[in-house]
Amino acid sequence: MKRLFAIVAMCVGIFLCMLDTTVMNIALPAIQDSLKVNLNDLQWSLNVYTIIFASLTIPLSKLAEKFGKHKFYLLGLLTFMGGSLISALSSDLNFLIFGRGIQSIGAAIVFPLSMTIGINTVSLNTRKSVIAALGVTQGLAAALGPTIGGVLTQFLGWRWIFLINLPLMVISFIICLVCLDLQERKEKAKIDYLGALISMATLFSLTLGLVQGRDWGWTSFNILTLLISSAVLLILFILWEKGCQDPMVPLNLFKNKEFMGSAIAIILSNVFLVAVTVVLPTYFTRVQSKTELEAALLVTPITAMILIFSPLAAFIIDKLGPRLVIASGFTLMAAAYILFTKIDMADSTQTTLTCLILGTGYGIIAGPITVLAASNFTGSLLTASQSVAGVLRQVGIVLAVAVYVTGLYTNLGTAKKEAISYIKTEVKTIDVSKEKQQTIQKTAIHSLGQSTSHQTVSNHFSKTERKGIINEAYQKTLQKYPSKLPQVQKQEIYKKVKASVEKKLATINKQINKAIKHIKDYSRKRYTKAFTKLYSYSIIFIILAIFSSLLFPRKNTIISM
Template identity: 65%
Template sequence: MKKVFVIIAMSIGIFLCMLDTTVMNVALPTIQTSLNVKLNNLSWALNIYTILFATLTIPLGKIAERLGINKTYISGLIIFIVGSTFSALSNTLPILILGRALQSIGAAIVFPLSMSIGIASTDLTTRKKVIAILGITQGLAAALGPVIGGVLTQFLSWRWIFIINIPLSIISLFICLSTLELQENPKKEPIDFYGSSLSMLSLFALTLSLVQGRIWGWVSVRIISLLTFFTITLILFIIHENKTKYPMIPLELFKNREFTGSAITIVLSNLFLVAVTVVLPTYFVKIQNKTELEAALLITPITGMIFIFSPLAAILIDKLGSRAVIATGFL
């Protein structure tokens, strides 16, 4: 029973982290009116979450191994709660951006560690089911974000898209304090600070260029400089990781075809998910002048299909093999 509660807590953590990547999109016009700010400026409340999440996930996950995964996870939840509270109570754009930044730091800790703790809490016979549960939770959260954001904004207030995080995070925190072992034996190997710095700089430059490309211009000096900086730091990161004794990311993993194929598949499938859960709701509200509720309802079929076909895919993989099922999904 203890393992079940651990999986529930980890599912809540993953759900909240992914929910907050998309929950703001439908509410942006309402928040813009409420705070009386320009949409381009307000977009930083959305973008800061994406940029910090992408930049900090790998380094913070590695630091957690050194400090103790369970204790770090609980710290991440507390930071996420504080960030959600700041965001919900914000009356100015800087406070909202600060709240979103804190949320993102918390999410960068909670998201990867949720997978690690969830998988480590089970034996080999049930591990595949746990991975499927956590994966379905991730997809559902991203797809449900616009729906939840639209409903809460329409009937309550945009502040509720952040308030909803607080009780769910507290439930997860209580379960973690009750079930997780806090007297851990963390890894003693040193942290690769040079590799960590290079990975953060590289991911920051890439994410910022992708986020701001449309606004600054894809061939502007700033974007070209960022992409050049990304390329240089990525090359330096790969060279360093190949030589260091304690790498941030063991590069020999990419010699495994299944690992590399899985990584590419996850990246591409998340790109598709972003198109329908981030871009589409904004299109409905800003271009087609739908209400937040109408936009949410128009996204609901996507959520429904994820809910139906994710568990079916997990079952079919055992019978047909992963290649056939994943190839069908891409088609």
């Protein structure tokens, strides 16, 4: 029973660490309003978590071997709880960023050790089910992030996306105190301090370059320096680790075909998953005028399929072999991307079915690669394999956000230019004054990319404007008559002029509404295309990803192991 509770505690740890990589995205507008900061500055509360999480995972995992994994795990839980509390109570952006930084240090300890401790609770022959459960938890957390973030933000407020961590972490902490062996024998592990520094510098340069590429400019000196530095440091790290007696990352991990294939599949599958779970809710809110909660719920079918197919796929790799299983998963993900470019994105049924296919594809990949990444490793090799797998998962998520958000903003910029050009042309066809045309044009341009849930007003002339137009027409008409007209006749003329003007204004209103409808339809199509283009460009890369399945050993090799 203790083993079962320990595994549950490890799943909770993994879930919360991975959840906090995506849970904030949908809450950013609410946090922005609450803390009164601009979005670019607020992005650092996301970036600091990703950068530190990725940079410290490997060295802190190695440090845990020296001081005892179980005790170190408890330290990680306390650190994560402290960071969550600071983030929830933050009154300004600096406080929030500090809290997220503390939280990410805890995550860098908890995530890899959850995998290692969880796997070590059972024997080598029976650990597949445990690995599958831990792997499912990872995929679920990343996919559920936007949904949970949307629900908590809408009903309880954004601070609850951090407060929700506390009771779960407390429960996990108590379980660990009871179930883990806190008197475990410490391993006589030597710390490769130089390797740790180089690995941290490599991952820091890479993740910082990726997350800031859009804001600083991909061809800017800073970004190019960071990306080139990360490549040089990676080469230096490999050369150093080759000659090191106690390497930070044993390079013979990558000689194992199961681990090597899993490493590539982890990055690619997470890129193509996060490209949808992060970008699609933005489309639903900005173009389809959904609430944050509605947008999050529309991508929830992805999560459901991960929950179903991830454990199933983990148990069929022995029968079908990893090549067929992984290839099938990427094929389904490719099919989903193709459908995103063909379906009516405004149709919830079509979108839901496509999300179901994507979730099925990812689930079929996620279960097996978690099992295969652990291979038959034990001891320090198992710890290293899970640390590296965790880092690669983070790299995949960061890469997805960097590439797809940059592509999205580029496409949206193009869509906006096209829409503005169309607005200017369409407004010129409306039979109103230049001043009125400019007002309509300004309003239409201002509404681009914003929620369009409101109905088009039928009357575009205020009472004051209507009265002014009628009086102007009436005065012009009176000039055609003798100056001394009886009051009764003047009243008759006014009635006729008013009726004529009202009729003309009604015609103009119809003309304006027709133009606005055309503008809205055109803009919606342009903005929808801005999103679907991303998936269109990605299809060839997912098809190429199918061939990554060839990196895995053949079926008979797996069975014989």
